Every structure is written in C-alpha cells, then in structure tokens.
Amino acid sequence: MSTVVFVSGFTSYIALHIVKKLLAKNYKVVGSGRSHEKCQQYTDIINNPLFSFVVVPELSADNAFDDVFQQHQDIKFVVHVASPLVPIIEDPEKEALIPAINGTTSVLKAAHKYGPHVKRVVITSSYVAHCAPSDHYGGSDLVITEESWSSITYEQSLQPNIAYWGSKKFAEKAAWDFLENEKPQFSLATYAPTLVFGPQAYDEVAKQGPVSTLGIISSVLKKDYSAEKMLFGDFSDVRDVSEGHIRAFELESAAGHRFLLGNGRVSVGRIVEIVRKHFPELELPATEVIPDDKLGVASTNCEETLTVLGQKDLISLEQGVVDSVKQMLDVGVY
Template sequence: DLVLLTGASGFIAGHIVKQLFEKGYKVLGTVRSDAKGEFLKKQYPGFEYEIVTDISTPSAFDAVFQAHPDIKYVLHTASPFHFQGNDPEKELLIPAINGTKSALSAAHKYGVNVKKIVITSSFAAMVQYPFNLSDPNFVYTEEHWNNITYEEAKTDNVLGYFASKTFAERAAWDFLEAEKPKFTITTIQVPYVFGPPINDIGLKNLNTSNQLIQGVLSNSGELELPGEPLLYVDVRDVAATHITAMTNAGLDNKRCFSSTGVANNQLMLDTLRKVRPQYTEGLTNVGVPGSFDAANYVKFDNSESQKYLQLKYKTLEETIADTADRLKELAKAE
C-alpha cells in the first residue's frame, strides 16, 4: 500500500519513514529540495519523492495526487514549527492552514484511492489560552480546543505557532463537514516531542522541540530551573501513533491525543544526571534535585485514544538517554 508522507524531511517524519518501511509500506514523500529527497532515498532505496516547495499554495499537492493515483493513505506532517521571523501570519498561520487545506482538497479531487488522512496536529490546538499548566485540577482530554483568536495570534511568534496548529486542525474538520469526502480523517494531538533526530540535520538546524533537550544537555549554568511545565511524548511513539491511526477504523474521524507525561527542566536535568551522568560531570547548576512533583501540574486523560493505540509509551528515562546520545553524536560530527 502506498503512503504519501508530507514534510518527509522533518524530525517526526524521519521516524515515520523508518517505521513505515519496517512495516512493509511503500513510501512517497514530499520534500522541499532534491537534496532532502536524495538523503532519504540513500537510507531507504525504495523511497520515492516529489518536490513541494511551499504548502501555502492552494494547489500545492494537486500534481502529486495526479501523478500517483495509487496513494491509499496520507500522513500530513508538513507545517512550520519555529518561533522565528517577523510575520507570524505569513510564516506560520497561512502555511499551516493552507497546507492542510491543499492536502485535503488535492486528495478529494485527485486521490481516487485515498482511504485515510492522518494529520499531525498538536497539544497547541488543545491548550487553553492564556496558557497555564500549573493548575493541578485541570484535566486535558480530546474535547479541549485552544480558544485563541486569529487576531491575537497575528502579533506574536509563539501565539502564531499555537494558533497555526489550532486553525489548521479546525480547517480539516470544517473540510470534512463541508465536502463529505470518501476518505476518513484522524488528527493527532502531540505535545513537545523529544527523541533522537534521524533526519539529515546538524545541531545548528536542530528541530524546535529537541532544542529543549539540547539546552539541558549543554547546560553550563544558564539553564532556567525548575523551568516551565510542559507535556511531552517520544518521537518513536508519535510515529507509531500515526501509523496505527492510518489503519485503525476506531480512530476514524476522531482526535487522538498522544502524550506521555508532564515535565520541566528540573525533571529533565535530574533524569539526564541519572541515566547519563557522564554528560553532566562537574555541573553546579543543578537546581533542587528531586523537587519536581507531577501532582502540582495539569493532568491529562487520553484513555479514549489509548483504547485504540494500545501503546506502551517510552519513559522519560529512555527518551532522554537516547536523545542525549544522538545529540552528542551530532555535536562530535560538527
């Protein structure tokens, strides 16, 4: 079965490609340059790719579906994830929203064999604005939607990113309702994704979420402790979630919240010192070890998605150990 993976060069997509090949799928990726496509082809000789330089263009994916009528599943991961730039609307909101619309409309118009579309959404599309993860009585579920307005989001990069995921996901559900396509949809809400990057990047181009782990790893006194609370999940679990959602009819036309736990810099540093003490020798900025208590923060309940995923989520210890090893390897290669 042929799977179209948009944004195949990305951090999360790197693990999706790997797991798709391990499961025997054929993979067609969209990337923004030949160099990124060729890198993946070298790793996986069966990998095919098409160039889609900008997902903001409304017809961005038309030619891809026209050229590949055998596409059965679509995993739409492409979307800008950064907090840089001068124009959040142009650089974050529009590409995210138009990218989702263009993938769906192209599949609807030309994807004669498309059965299922899985869209990488985010906890950003659920979190209540203004953000506060320090309320121990709040329980997040798939029912929650970020209530930020488009106008509020246009003024700030962080708000712009959070809203880009919110409005892009809304666009998907609106499309389903308005167009009644013959395929089904699942949107995956993931919080901060950590894990070893296996796409072709150097530390200079490290994806946004792993920069937090890099910050803990390269802490030479400046790391903010205890730091802000966040929800996290391992990239390998995120990849597996996408692939399960692709074929598990129980998740058809549903949101699927995939999250492991809550953490902050203190917990991540404590964990790093435990699992890889050799990386933190001589460190004096250690905060108050052992002071993190999940009871002080928001809770989440993803039992509805877990019914179908049946995923044994990786522990923070596994995630931090594997990520730290890989980041050290990348540092050595620079």
C-alpha cells in the first residue's frame, strides 16, 4: 500500500512540483485547493490515479483542514505549502497575516486531532522569514543562515508593501509555538527557498501563463527590464526546492530543522545575460550586469541544509532560466 502524503495548496508553483515528484515515487497524494473547479482542472492535468483532492475554501478558518484528515486518516506526511500571496494588498492583516498564521495553525490542529498516523509535517517557509526587508536591502555584508530569524515586527507587517515578509515569519513562528505548546504526535521541519526560478511542473499549466518569479523572466522576454532596480538576492530552483521538501519528511534526521536554500546570486541583468546567450534570436537589448559582490543585499549560507538533506548538484540559475524560457516558448505564452 502506498504511503499517503497531504499537500496543501497543490495548484501552486512549488506544490505542483512536489506533487509530481511524489507521484513519480509512488506516493499516494491528497491535495487541497480553494475551489472545486480549479482543483478538478489541475487534477485532470496531473492525470494519476494516486492523486485526489479535497476543497479547503478558507485558509483562515479554525477548522479549515478538519475534513482533510477526517476523510483521509491514513495520511502519514503533511507538506503545507498553501499561503496567501496577494498581488495588491489593501488590508495586510486580513489578506496576508491572519490567513497565513491561521492556515498554518489550522492544518497542525487538524493533523493533531484527526491524523493519528501523521509522522512529520513540513511547512513551506521563505527566506523572508529569516531576514527582514531592512536587513536584506541594507545588508550587503549580512549572511543569512538556517538559524536566522527576521527582525520584522507584527506592527511593521501591517504595511502593505512588506506584509508578505511578516506573514511568512509569523506563520512559521506559530508552527514552532504549536509544536512546543501542544506536543503533537508528529515532528516538524520548515523549508525556506530564496527567489524561486525554473520551469513549471506541467506544460498544460505553463500554457496559462507565468506565475510567481517566472513573471520576471516573462517581463525580460518582453524587453521590460523595470524590475532590475529592485530584484536582487539569492535564487533557488523549484526542482531543488521540491526535492528538499520531500527529503525533509523522508529523512529521520530532518526533524526539528529549519531549512533554507540559496544557490548563488540573481539579478535581472544576469537573467538578461543568460537569455541573450542562449536565445540570440530573441534579440534582447543588453543591460548592466552588476557583479555579485556589488548587489548590495544580504546573501545566504545553506551548508546545514545541504548537509542534513544531502542535496548536491543543485541546478544553476543558468539552467533554470534556460529551461523556463524554453518552456514558455514551447507552450506559446511568449
């Protein structure tokens, strides 16, 4: 009998890669999404009898995930990816902070109450839970590690432009607090990617257009380099990120760890340089490529993550950008 893994927010960029890898390894996967229509659409794309879904319409509800664990009491591992990412935030607390925090605690409560066989919960955190915006943009000599915590306060997080940074920190904090206070039957690990690049998991999904940071690559293809004034930092490839999530529950030694993945620097100039090299027919105009050591933002050291999870031969930015552009061209979204 296949081991059952629950993946929340399964229609998202990272989660679809996790689902695809799990199914390739013969796990039985239960996913959650917010609408039946979208869940069914993506289930048809996944097209695997080992996959099923449960609709969870409201992340911030206290009992949001109860039905998942009541219907599937054989769930052994949980990967909680779902988190609000609102393009334009009008009410930071209502639209970002509360859904992220309550969504995390509600999945933990449900797994504790109705998931007798749950052994490990892995939560998708973020680099921004490890580093505040003031430190990131003002910390050219600052190195962020797995142990780092963002210094952002809840009050600061009520500003629309940095609400996401706060939502990821306080959602992860809530998870560790739950573990300490409730002492559930499962262990916990968190996995925080930096800026994520790489192709989408399924071409049929890619046809719907770019998501997340892939929008930066799409803008570059349209010769719009406006993001080059703000996009600086470390990157991770979505295929490495999804693999890391799986290892975070497969390996006993991963319990209790905060994982962080960064694999070098990224900037719009670097992306343009890569696309110009590999796709000269697109005739992109050149732009300044700022040297990595001149980017003026914090960097990461993820040695503990790579050691504990045994992640080697990480996918380079060049490969991730090339694969992303090739997919966009192949499916006709550019």
